[in-house]
Amino acid sequence: xxxxxxxxxxxxxxxxxxxxxxxxxxxxxxxxxxxxxxxxxxxxxxxxxxxxxxxxxxxxxxxxxxxxxxxxxxxxxxxxxxxxxxxxxxxxxxxxxxxxxxxxxxxxxxxxxxxxxxxxxxxxxxxxxxxxxxxxxxxxxxxxxxxxxxxxxxxxxxxxxxxxxxxxxxxxxxxxxxxxxxxxxxxxxxxxxxxxxxxxxxxxxxxxxxxxxxxxxxxxxxxxxxxxxxxxxxxxxxxxxxxxxxxxxxxxxxxxxxxxxxxxxxxxxxxxxxxxxxxxxxxxxxxxxxxx
Numbered sequence: 001x002x003x004x005x006x007x008x009x010x011x012x013x014x015x016x017x018x019x020x021x022x023x024x025x026x027x028x029x030x031x032x033x034x035x036x037x038x039x040x041x042x043x044x045x046x047x048x049x050x051x052x053x054x055x056x057x058x059x060x061x062x063x064x065x066x067x068x069x070x071x072x073x074x075x076x077x078x079x080x081x082x083x084x085x086x087x088x089x090x091x092x093x094x095x096x097x098x099x100x101x102x103x104x105x106x107x108x109x110x111x112x113x114x115x116x117x118x119x120x121x122x123x124x125x126x127x128x129x130x131x132x133x134x135x136x137x138x139x140x141x142x143x144x145x146x147x148x149x150x151x152x153x154x155x156x157x158x159x160x161x162x163x164x165x166x167x168x169x170x171x172x173x174x175x176x177x178x179x180x181x182x183x184x185x186x187x188x189x190x191x192x193x194x195x196x197x198x199x200x201x202x203x204x205x206x207x208x209x210x211x212x213x214x215x216x217x218x219x220x221x222x223x224x225x226x227x228x229x230x231x232x233x234x235x236x237x238x239x240x241x242x243x244x245x246x247x248x249x250x251x252x253x254x255x256x257x258x259x260x261x262x263x264x265x266x267x268x269x270x271x272x273x274x275x276x277x278x279x280x281x282x283x284x285x286x287x288x289x290x291x292x
Contacts, residue, residue, distance in 0.1 A: 007036075023080050079235050
């Protein structure tokens with residue numbers, strides 16, 4: 001099997017981005033996959049008028065990826081746990097794609113409205129997708145639209161072909177989202193919608209393959225949402241400013257329980273750092289919010 005892991009970044013390279021790319025490149029080598037990182041390369045910008053939302057999905061429109069049996073899209077805030085050697089590509093068994101859900105997000109969207117994202121707007125978005133493209137979206141047990149996270153996506157050769165030939169273009173989708181908050185124009189919602197087309201067969205990957213770390217709510221002292229199971233594989237560090245953190249900080253957040261981070265991110269976090277650890281404090285002092 002010929003597999004490839006793809007990452008993308010626009011802007012100046014930051015320490016966290018470099019570290020994610022380094023670890024994902026090493027992981028690719030361990031599982032016998034190729035690796036590609038594009039920096040400031042304009043591909044999606046040629047086909048959609050909001051390219052920053054879609055450049056990480058360049059393989060969906062770039063013919064040079066057609067030779068691969070499977071393609072993994074991976075955000076640059078994804079970090080493999082120490083020594084990870086389980087092969088993510090083995091999880092697909094004839095499906096067109098695999099993606100993890102964010103199982104707690106449907107609830108959070110009923111009590112928070114960060115960036116205009118709410119459960120009610122999710123439902124209206126589902127209706128628009130069904131009306132325009134026949135999308136049959138999935139709901140959780142409480143009748144809330146499921147939330148999927150495109151920080152980690154695996155797509156088969158057959159799936160990539162269907163995306164290119166059967167899905168609406170990026171621009172066609174964006175044009176229908178003008179009445180919605182910006183978030184609903186992102187690639188994440190594009191992909192989440194069209195994996196629900198009747199001809200597309202997707203798989204929910206086990207959530208250890210995209211364990212998201214975030215703040216619950218927007219208050220500066222909000223609690224940390226730690227969604228890592230004991231067998232966490234890939235950790236999605238979604239704290240704002242994490243791109244600027246050191247490799248030591250990111251390694252601890254990826255591999256250690258919160259009680260062992262020994263980082264003073266704000267006054268309610270478990271452990272103050274030792275006095276000589278001021279360099280870490282300065283790196284993390286500006287954290288005030290998180291993408292959720």
